[in-house]
Amino acid sequence: MKKLLIASTSTLHGSGYLDYLLDELIHFFKSTKTIVFIPYARPGGLSHEEYTKIVQKAFRKIQKNIIGLHEFEDPKQAINQAEGIFVGGGNSYVLVDQLYKIDLLDTLKVALDSGTPYLGTSAGSNICGISMGTSNDMPIVHPQSFETLGVLPFNINPHYLDPNPDSKHMGETRETRIKEFHCYNKQAVIGLREGSFLSVQGKQITLKGALNARIFEQNKTPYEIEPDSDLSDLR
Amino acid sequence: MKKLLIASTSTLHGSGYLDYLLDELIHFFKSTKTIVFIPYARPGGLSHEEYTKIVQKAFRKIQKNIIGLHEFEDPKQAINQAEGIFVGGGNSYVLVDQLYKIDLLDTLKVALDSGTPYLGTSAGSNICGISMGTSNDMPIVHPQSFETLGVLPFNINPHYLDPNPDSKHMGETRETRIKEFHCYNKQAVIGLREGSFLSVQGKQITLKGALNARIFEQNKTPYEIEPDSDLSDLR
Numbered sequence: 306m307k308k309l310l311i312a313s314t315s316t317l318h319g320s321g322y323l324d325y326l327l328d329e330l331i332h333f334f335k336s337t338k339t340i341v342f343i344p345y346a347r348p349g350g351l352s353h354e355e356y357t358k359i360v361q362k363a364f365r366k367i368q369k370n371i372i373g374l375h376e377f378e379d380p381k382q383a384i385n386q387a388e389g390i391f392v393g394g395g396n397s398y399v400l401v402d403q404l405y406k407i408d409l410l411d412t413l414k415v416a417l418d419s420g421t422p423y424l425g426t427s428a429g430s431n432i433c434g435i436s437m438g439t440s441n442d443m444p445i446v447h448p449q450s451f452e453t454l455g456v457l458p459f460n461i462n463p464h465y466l467d468p469n470p471d472s473k474h475m476g477e478t479r480e481t482r483i484k485e486f487h488c489y490n491k492q493a494v495i496g497l498r499e500g501s502f503l504s505v506q507g508k509q510i511t512l513k514g515a516l517n518a519r520i521f522e523q524n525k526t527p528y529e530i531e532p533d534s535d536l537s538d539l540r
Numbered sequence: 541m542k543k544l545l546i547a548s549t550s551t552l553h554g555s556g557y558l559d560y561l562l563d564e565l566i567h568f569f570k571s572t573k574t575i576v577f578i579p580y581a582r583p584g585g586l587s588h589e590e591y592t593k594i595v596q597k598a599f600r601k602i603q604k605n606i607i608g609l610h611e612f613e614d615p616k617q618a619i620n621q622a623e624g625i626f627v628g629g630g631n632s633y634v635l636v637d638q639l640y641k642i643d644l645l646d647t648l649k650v651a652l653d654s655g656t657p658y659l660g661t662s663a664g665s666n667i668c669g670i671s672m673g674t675s676n677d678m679p680i681v682h683p684q685s686f687e688t689l690g691v692l693p694f695n696i697n698p699h700y701l702d703p704n705p706d707s708k709h710m711g712e713t714r715e716t717r718i719k720e721f722h723c724y725n726k727q728a729v730i731g732l733r734e735g736s737f738l739s740v741q742g743k744q745i746t747l748k749g750a751l752n753a754r755i756f757e758q759n760k761t762p763y764e765i766e767p768d769s770d771l772s773d774l775r
Contacts, residue, residue, distance in 0.1 A: 350723035
């Protein structure tokens with residue numbers, strides 16, 4: 306049975322890396338001692354080693370071991386044998402490009418579909434959707450495709466940001482961008498504000514955290530949903 | 541001799557489409573009666589016809605005819621014979637995807653290199669750089685490549701936005717994103733604030749408008765340059 310925790314962000318303003326999620330993670334990873342961490346999104350250009358150290362430090366607080374996927378000789382075998390998986394944020398293009406280069410997407414999908422607990426934050430959440438087409442990141446490398454894991458039947462927009470009514474900036478708002486997405490793509494998009502996450506248990510998908518989320522469906526007016534809303538039927 | 545006007549945005553807050561540029565455009569297009577407009581970036585999902593009408597209305601104020609490229613049977617011939625070219629903003633992925641699909645990039649580059657006056661705004665400016673890798677847009681379609689015209693020896697980040705010191709949003713700042721770009725790409729990037737534009741006359745590249753621009757070079761601290769700065773040697 307699928308078991309996913311899909312978070313908008315790793316870090317809330319004013320608190321440490323993953324701090325706001327730790328209580329949830331104790332429960333989520335209760336049968337997991339060692340988590341395989343995929344550091345490929347390289348936030349700020351960090352090396353895989355540097356990024357993995359940050360994650361190790363955070364998970365030490367809840368007594369979990371973290372091994373970076375870059376440390377394994379055979380990444381597919383590492384994923385197949387993992388007790389738990391975490392894909393952290395950074396740049397979605399870099400992450401997806403690397404996943405294609407080492408041909409890991411199918412392996413990851415099989416692991417997730419068969420019940421390996423998976424935590425994603427930001428770019429690591431974005432790849433759970435049908436495509437990375439609602440990423441906020443810069444296209445700093447060119448992946449061979451934007452198709453991603455599709456373990457959710459819709460797309461994620463992490464770090465969802467409401468328009469600032471006081472802004473004089475004329476660049477597109479997030480809502481405008483997602484409207485443009487729907488000129489070319491059919492799947493629904495959930496705008497997950499920082500602090501929100503999705504809990505997936507089998508086919509059950511639930512919004513968690515203290516905030517509403519914003520739902521964008523093709524040819525519909527966007528709407529808000531409250532925490533604990535059931536998203537299992539969103540397409 | 542190359543003759544380009546490369547603007548961060550089409551529209552300033554509180555004024556109409558292209559209004560702030562009209563005086564400049566009278567001078568820039570003084571030998572041009574008819575401008576071929578490329579509407580492919582489709583802002584907000586507008587049709588090519590709708591977008592072209594907006595542009596026609598703006599250019600009527602300075603007595604210029606606008607013909608949308610989608611109205612021509614042979615787009616390459618239209619570009620080869622154009623007296624002037626304007627590529628408007630919208631979504632860079634959609635624009636670049638369409639330019640590749642109809643194999644127009646080389647034709648456009650030849651026209652620009654041989655002196656056809658070219659106006660770009662936003663996505664239409666982004667494609668003048670070496671790549672679209674510093675676009676702010678959402679990857680709503682997958683172009684076969686991110687390489688663009690390269691009529692400038694560096695990259696453009698249009699609608700450049702300074703970090704908001706009061707923000708509690710943890711999504712990456714524009715500066716962080718461009719730093720990540722430089723982990724994978726060597727070319728300099730110019731962050732053009734809304735209201736800024738580049739004037740290109742042959743090999744001479746000059747910052748115009750009232751605002752400073754921000755320059756990002758690989759392995760250097762970003763720095764500000766003032767209006768009328770010479771950018772001809774930026775790489």
